[in-house]
Amino acid sequence: MKNKRPILLSLFLWLLISFILSLSIYCTGNSGKHKEPGKDDSASTVKAETLILQGERLAVIYCQRCHLFVPPSLLDKKTWSNSVLPNMGWRLGIRENGTDPYADLLPEESKIIRQVNIYPESSTISDEDWKAIKAYYENAAPSEPLPQENKFSAPSALTAFEPKLIKFDDKPLPQTTLLKYDKRRGQLYVGDAQNDLYILDKKLRISDSWQIESPPTDIDFPGKGNPRLLTIGVFSPSDQKLGRLVTLDTAKVLPENGVFIEALPRPVQFATGDLNMDGNEDVVICGFGNHTGKLSWFDGMNPSKEHILKSLPGARRAVIQDLNSDNKPDIAVLMSQAYEQVSIFYNEGKGAFSEKKVLEFPPVFGVSYFEMTDFNKDGFQDILLVNGDNWDLSPVNKNYHGIRLFLNDGRDNFKQTFFYPLYGASKALARDFDNDGDLDIAAISIFTDQEKAELGFVFLLNEGANHFKPLILPQAALGKWLTMEAGDFDQDGDIDLALGSYFQNIGELTKLIAKGATAIPQLLILVNKNGKAK
Helix, strand or coil: CCCHHHHHHHHHHHHHHHHHHHHHHHHHHCCCCCCCCCCCCHHHHHHHHHHHHHHHHHHHHHHHHCCCCCCCCCCCCCHHHHHHHHHHHCCCCHHHHHCCCCCCCCHHHHHHHCCCCCCCCCCCCCCCHHHHHHHHHHHCCCCCCCCCCCCCCCCECCCCCEEECCCCCCCCEEEEEEEECCCCCEEEEHHHHHHHHECCCCCEEEEEEEEECEEEEEEEECCCCCEEECCCCCCCCCCCEEEEEECCCCCCCCCCCCCCEEECCCCCEEECCCCCCCCCCCCECCCCCCEEECCEEEHHCCCCCCCCCEECEEEEEEEEEECCCCCEEEEEEEEECCCCCEEEEEEEEECEEEEEEECCCCCCCEEEEEEEEEHHHHHHHEEEEECCCCCCCCCCCCCCCEEEEEECCCCCCEEEEEECCCCCCCEEEEECCCCCCCCEEEEEEECHHHHHHHHHHHEEEEECCCCCEEEEEEHHCCCCCEEEEECCCCCCCCEEEEEECCCCHHHHHHHHHHHCCCCCCEEEEEEECCCCCC
């Protein structure tokens, strides 16, 4: 045994040295810097992942205090980081890098927003929670806006309509805000953001015009008396209450019983009917506003008898009709801004209404128009909905913009059965344009993909069984189409179309001219060639 001790000692020393060398290699790693066991890069990765998971949970909580949760995939990283998140921060009382939400506002706008506390002066969220929310969106969002997946065949040429370009009054910048057809008199009313209102006769020539106090947004034509005109006050985003509903003085002498409702919050549309069934006509007015707004109805069109249905901005369109077959007029309403939804206000009698939200969307969805119509002829009103508003904080292409059809199950529960992708879609009308007994769809876009400007107008021909064939016109590339009207303008037994162009500024117009456009019309009239009387 004595002879084995030096050997054992040497072996022990060799093992000890090997262990020390191995430990040294482990601690230094490839970088040559000392690291403690368990404290490698994976620790920071785990910490970052934990922060993002925490941010997702917090985003769901904070977002849904006001609106539906917005998944990061709906916008790209740049838009989240540079625009949407900073604005969200303002609404939570966060002032990063000394930014001021009131910096670019007029004093009168700033005063209103401060009064309703849109941007709190002190933070309503901890710095840690806000950091986690930002990390979630900035990491989970795609680098670029997700592309649209169009499962339809490439659009064919539309030959059933003859296009006519209309330019009048030497306006350098088309800014059409109103198109409405008076069927009884065969006149087309055209309004623009330059405070003008025109009447076009049956040959689409100007027969009369008015200079009014602010841009017109809606008009109706009662059986007796003069038209009733809605003016917005301020067309650009505003919280000032400068809108009005008035009787239009077409005869140059206003009747004593004319309508006059003022101090409306940027109103964009109205609908009339006897809501409380007292024999007098009432009116629902959509006060779109901006940060503030309201949806109201006025008993007997009396400005002192206002009933507020919603004290929220974004009321876009109201339709009055009996939706539950109880012989009382109900109100279907499209709400936009942050509160994007379709609601039905059921008439409970004696001026009372109960609300049912039938569709709801996240605030970047961009709803802009809807119609109630029976697509499948089952006796129940379905919803044709358009979403493509891109005038907000995220003016990027959105793959979820387009035209949607929701069918009614008979109990005012709606399921989407059709979607046609269309960037920047602004309006769609469902009519039987080819006189074959079913409903086709005419759709327009104001925020069209610049590379495919001809998609500013798309005609969806109904081929039955929920199948639609897309058709386009090259002339659609000559405008940015904000509004559209349908009617038998030439009175030949079919439905024609009028498209109204709106350019926000000279820069938008210059881009179109740079592509070779020479004729920039206010209106594009599409004369239907399927008429019965030829």
